[in-house]
Amino acid sequence: MTARRATTAVTRRYTAARPVRPGRPGRSDRVDPLRELVPLRRLAVPMPLCWFALGPADRPMVEAGQRIGRGDTLLERARDAHLAEVSVRAPVGTRMEPVRSPVEGAVEVIEPGAIGIRATGVGIAGVVMHGEPVHGRLLVLADAADAELRATAVDVQGAGAIVVAGAGLDIETVTRARATGIAGIVTGGIAGKDLATLAAADQRQRASLHPTTGFAVLVVDGYGRRPLPGLAWAWLRAAAGTDAGIVADPPMLVLDSEVDPPLVTYDVRIAAGDALGMEGRLLGAAGQRRSRSGLYGAVARVGIRSAGSHELTEHLVPFADLERFE
Amino acid sequence: MAVEPLAFFTVDSGGASTAAALIGRVGGRFRLLASGAVPADVPVEMLLRDLAARVHAVEPELMPPTAWEQLTRLEGASRVPGRIVCAAGTPGRLADLERAVGAAGWEIVLGVLPGRPDTLALREALLDRRLDAVAIAAADPPRSDEREKLHPLAELIARTVSRRADVSVLLAGGAGEHAARFGDLHVTRAAAPEPLPATAETLLRRSAEELGRRGTQAAATGRQVPDVRAGFRDAITALAVLLDRPVEGVGIGWNAGTRALAGPEGLRASLTRSDGGLLPPASLGGDRRLDSVLRWSPLRGDTFTMRDRVRNLMLAPWRDASGDGARLRLAAARAALSRLELAWSGGDKGSPPGPPEVVIASGGAFAVAPPPVVALALVDTMRRPGSTAMFLDHARILGPIGTVLDGADRKRLLADLLEDALVPLGSAILATDLRPGRSAGTLRLRANGRRSELELTPGSIQLVDLPPGVAGTAELETREGVWLGVRARRFVLDVTGGLGGLLVDTREVPLRLPERTERRREVIDGWERPLWIGGEQ
Numbered sequence: 001m002t003a004r005r006a007t008t009a010v011t012r013r014y015t016a017a018r019p020v021r022p023g024r025p026g027r028s029d030r031v032d033p034l035r036e037l038v039p040l041r042r043l044a045v046p047m048p049l050c051w052f053a054l055g056p057a058d059r060p061m062v063e064a065g066q067r068i069g070r071g072d073t074l075l076e077r078a079r080d081a082h083l084a085e086v087s088v089r090a091p092v093g094t095r096m097e098p099v100r101s102p103v104e105g106a107v108e109v110i111e112p113g114a115i116g117i118r119a120t121g122v123g124i125a126g127v128v129m130h131g132e133p134v135h136g137r138l139l140v141l142a143d144a145a146d147a148e149l150r151a152t153a154v155d156v157q158g159a160g161a162i163v164v165a166g167a168g169l170d171i172e173t174v175t176r177a178r179a180t181g182i183a184g185i186v187t188g189g190i191a192g193k194d195l196a197t198l199a200a201a202d203q204r205q206r207a208s209l210h211p212t213t214g215f216a217v218l219v220v221d222g223y224g225r226r227p228l229p230g231l232a233w234a235w236l237r238a239a240a241g242t243d244a245g246i247v248a249d250p251p252m253l254v255l256d257s258e259v260d261p262p263l264v265t266y267d268v269r270i271a272a273g274d275a276l277g278m279e280g281r282l283l284g285a286a287g288q289r290r291s292r293s294g295l296y297g298a299v300a301r302v303g304i305r306s307a308g309s310h311e312l313t314e315h316l317v318p319f320a321d322l323e324r325f326e
Numbered sequence: 327m328a329v330e331p332l333a334f335f336t337v338d339s340g341g342a343s344t345a346a347a348l349i350g351r352v353g354g355r356f357r358l359l360a361s362g363a364v365p366a367d368v369p370v371e372m373l374l375r376d377l378a379a380r381v382h383a384v385e386p387e388l389m390p391p392t393a394w395e396q397l398t399r400l401e402g403a404s405r406v407p408g409r410i411v412c413a414a415g416t417p418g419r420l421a422d423l424e425r426a427v428g429a430a431g432w433e434i435v436l437g438v439l440p441g442r443p444d445t446l447a448l449r450e451a452l453l454d455r456r457l458d459a460v461a462i463a464a465a466d467p468p469r470s471d472e473r474e475k476l477h478p479l480a481e482l483i484a485r486t487v488s489r490r491a492d493v494s495v496l497l498a499g500g501a502g503e504h505a506a507r508f509g510d511l512h513v514t515r516a517a518a519p520e521p522l523p524a525t526a527e528t529l530l531r532r533s534a535e536e537l538g539r540r541g542t543q544a545a546a547t548g549r550q551v552p553d554v555r556a557g558f559r560d561a562i563t564a565l566a567v568l569l570d571r572p573v574e575g576v577g578i579g580w581n582a583g584t585r586a587l588a589g590p591e592g593l594r595a596s597l598t599r600s601d602g603g604l605l606p607p608a609s610l611g612g613d614r615r616l617d618s619v620l621r622w623s624p625l626r627g628d629t630f631t632m633r634d635r636v637r638n639l640m641l642a643p644w645r646d647a648s649g650d651g652a653r654l655r656l657a658a659a660r661a662a663l664s665r666l667e668l669a670w671s672g673g674d675k676g677s678p679p680g681p682p683e684v685v686i687a688s689g690g691a692f693a694v695a696p697p698p699v700v701a702l703a704l705v706d707t708m709r710r711p712g713s714t715a716m717f718l719d720h721a722r723i724l725g726p727i728g729t730v731l732d733g734a735d736r737k738r739l740l741a742d743l744l745e746d747a748l749v750p751l752g753s754a755i756l757a758t759d760l761r762p763g764r765s766a767g768t769l770r771l772r773a774n775g776r777r778s779e780l781e782l783t784p785g786s787i788q789l790v791d792l793p794p795g796v797a798g799t800a801e802l803e804t805r806e807g808v809w810l811g812v813r814a815r816r817f818v819l820d821v822t823g824g825l826g827g828l829l830v831d832t833r834e835v836p837l838r839l840p841e842r843t844e845r846r847r848e849v850i851d852g853w854e855r856p857l858w859i860g861g862e863q
Binding site for chain 2: 033036037038039040041051053054055056057111112113114127191192193196222223224249271272273291292294295297318319320321
């Protein structure tokens with residue numbers, strides 16, 4: 001083996017294949033069996049089942065089978081739930097606050113503790129959601145999937161909207177977004193401490209029993225600075241300007257059913273390590289390689305195209321650090 | 327030489343990863359031919375095909391290309407711990423109930439007594455969509471004051487959950503008299519809880535385990551498969567009988583941790599804990615659980631960034647297994663071992679007999695660290711003065727083999743596969759109460775026809791080279807005496823080699839880490855670094 005071949009990254013000339021949909025890799029069909037070794041992540045979920053919790057004193061305002069639209073009242077939540085003697089000692093509330101549906105769909109099931117809504121459209125799955133379910137028009141403020149959203153980019157023009165923040169944003173930007181009337185934020189990543197600060201502020205507001213304005217943060221990829229996956233970014237850009245809703249269970253952004261599925265031109269995404277967020281083609285397997293920790297693991301050859309170039313640079317990435325989507 | 331018909335796969339479907347091994351009958355005995363692991367989302371067939379291909383590449387006659395598709399699979403799965411609310415009329419009864427249910431692998435989301443918590447909080451917990459079961463306990467028969475206190479509580483619980491067909495009910499002891507309140511729900515009646523250690527095999531615990539096993543499915547196939555943690559416990563028991571000596575097994579998975587101690591007479595103690603997993607679900611929210619992991623981490627970084635790294639590990643535990651990620655994962659494994667040790671020790675309820683002569687570690691948590699570091703993690707957390715030989719179930723086959731119903735078949739398989747399946751980590755001598763001085767003591771090792779000598783240093787851990795396959799005799803001699811379960815000035819111990827050699831540990835029991843973060847990192851790094859063989863320093 002020559003020294004050149006032994007290096008981690010080599011540059012080869014590939015011509016770009018035609019655009020492909022997720023799951024149909026085109027020129028990389030010959031390595032299809034290897035794609036099965038890459039962990040699959042269900043990012044775009046058609047017609048997701050969304051759950052809305054019912055507290056002891058809450059009242060459902062819908063029936064099973066009922067069709068609902070965005071903004072329809074699903075339930076009334078008791079801000080001041082307490083026990084009272086009403087023939088039997090039961091939980092009641094006097095300050096009832098409507099919880100409106102952030103999605104269109106149909107009531108599939110009403111359980112004692114939750115209402116299940118089968119939403120129309122596609123859900124972009126996240127990993128954690130903070131806040132209350134909200135809906136609004138989707139506004140893409142970030143310049144790119146790996147760009148961070150600055151506070152200066154947020155103003156009152158976003159009032160009522162769900163903004164797309166890119167790879168992350170700081171607590172100052174979140175606070176400014178909330179203050180300017182933004183309904184929700186979709187971000188690739190966020191610092192855990194900023195979510196904790198947000199939660200503490202929300203708790204203080206709830207304790208005051210003042211009327212609350214819905215606000216939600218949906219984290220798509222994880223904690224810290226994490227670029228939005230290319231597939232998620234493509235969906236969000238395709239849905240820009242349309243109505244969308246953020247739900248908590250499961251944590252998800254539900255897009256309008258009229259949004260066309262986007263095209264993507266890559267097979268796999270690097271989900272960990274120094275090359276986090278890069279996307280490219282699965283070229284093949286590189287066998288078992290020794291990692292920096294001294295252990296051996298199966299490694300893949302991934303071709304990544306540099307911005308503005310047709311050339312692919314080959315990266316060796318552990319299979320376990322890759323992900324593919326459907 | 328072709329594989330005889332008695333060839334099969336073992337498959338351990340965990341929460342984060344699936345491990346499989348190809349076992350073949352070669353030369354009249356079962357041999358481990360190939361093993362591997364993939365993230366849980368990867369179809370298991372890809373792994374099985376890869377194992378068969380590896381064997382075919384080396385010995386084509388042994389495994390024809392498509393023969394693998396017809397092979398039997400010995401499969402086990404670990405279930406996600408169910409969530410349960412526990413209720414009783416008195417604090418003592420509740421504590422006994424929680425100890426038994428917790429040791430059966432359930433995640434206890436709320437402990438309920440009359441008036442605590444308030445009715446609204448209780449109802450909210452009972453209506454939570456993620457709740458799987460409710461357990462209520464009373465003495466059998468209940469005392470009149472206990473019955474009086476439990477009556478309204480049981481009525482409230484029954485009224486709230488009776489509309490939930492998805493919730494199971496466990497009524498222990500005298501609480502069984504409330505069975506009729508729960509209508510058509512699935513009700514299991516069990517024995518009353520007893521004031522025994524969590525490790526005790528009580529009737530209540532067995533009922534709770536059986537209730538939890540309902541619906542154990544392999545993530546990959548969705549089929550009902552045996553519980554691999556119960557299989558691991560049974561395999562440890564069979565090994566103790568086979569080896570005619572005490573054997574302790576500890577398995578750390580993503581969802582839960584299991585520990586079992588068995589002797590030639592059978593199982594002595596065991597438990598499974600939801601908080602014994604690598605990163606229990608509660609880790610995402612609370613900083614306290616995250617910080618308990620970071621206490622064991624030698625990595626430098628600001629606290630908030632490190633907490634986020636641990637949270638990301640919780641979301642995708644198979645990622646970032648190289649470099650720093652491996653060390654963080656090992657820190658999480660140490661924290662899990664510590665939690666399991668706390669439950670094992672039992673507080674005021676006493677602790678199970680020990681120490682064992684053999685400790686076997688298993689589980690995906692140990693897959694990302696070199697064997698010597700795994701040995702150190704065991705010694706750091708399972709601290710029993712004495713001498714112990716340590717092994718790693720590297721292919722995670724003990725769990726699936728333990729699910730074999732016929733005890734004789736199970737023993738035969740284990741007897742054949744012992745050498746292939748268990749990687750020798752080495753031996754550890756844990757000696758405490760060593761007085762500091764000019765010469766605290768000496769260890770003389772005789773192995774392989776050679777002699778070596780080591781000065782004992784109080785409060786340290788020292789590594790002596792003792793390769794796999796080499797047995798030796800270690801002689802400890804001190805002026806003031808040393809504690810190895812008994813106090814004496816001179817001990818002679820049999821030790822066996824391994825990839826981690828012989829660890830001579832004179833640190834205190836329990837292990838106390840420095841409080842200052844930077845000093846703590848230095849100390850842990852100092853212990854780990856020499857053992858992280860092959861890694862970049």
